[in-house]
Amino acid sequence: MKNGMYRIISVLTVFGVLFLGHVTSAFAEDVAISGINNLRSIGAGLAIGLAVLGGATGQGKCVTAMLETYGRNPSVGGKLTAPFFVGLALIESLVILGFVIAYFSLSN
Numbered sequence: 001m002k003n004g005m006y007r008i009i010s011v012l013t014v015f016g017v018l019f020l021g022h023v024t025s026a027f028a029e030d031v032a033i034s035g036i037n038n039l040r041s042i043g044a045g046l047a048i049g050l051a052v053l054g055g056a057t058g059q060g061k062c063v064t065a066m067l068e069t070y071g072r073n074p075s076v077g078g079k080l081t082a083p084f085f086v087g088l089a090l091i092e093s094l095v096i097l098g099f100v101i102a103y104f105s106l107s108n
Contacts, residue, residue, distance in 0.1 A: 013049055042104035051098025056092045 036050045066084045 013045075040106055044106050047098050047102040047105070051095045053101075055091050055095035055098075059088055062087050062091065 062084070066080060069080060
């Protein structure tokens with residue numbers, strides 16, 4: 001079930017990125033620049049997609065490890081809370097950085 005869902009999401013993502021590339025080329029002022037805009041939009045879509053995929057995977061593993069540790073030894077729960085949230089914030093900051101880089105690559 002999960003494998004089929006991942007395939008559907010990946011196919012929809014690819015079609016979405018390709019559609020966005022054609023939309024930007026439809027509004028391009030110069031035909032020579034439209035090829036570069038297509039590549040920029042595809043690159044930006046891949047950057048955002050990979051950043052979110054990596055961030056979600058990292059956060060999931062971080063939460064899993066925290067809950068397993070807390071389940072084995074509940075007395076360390078208070079000691080792990082601060083590093084846990086700092087780790088989640090650092091992971092999320094990398095996702096936001098990927099979004100900012102993709103945004104600035106499209107704005108030029």
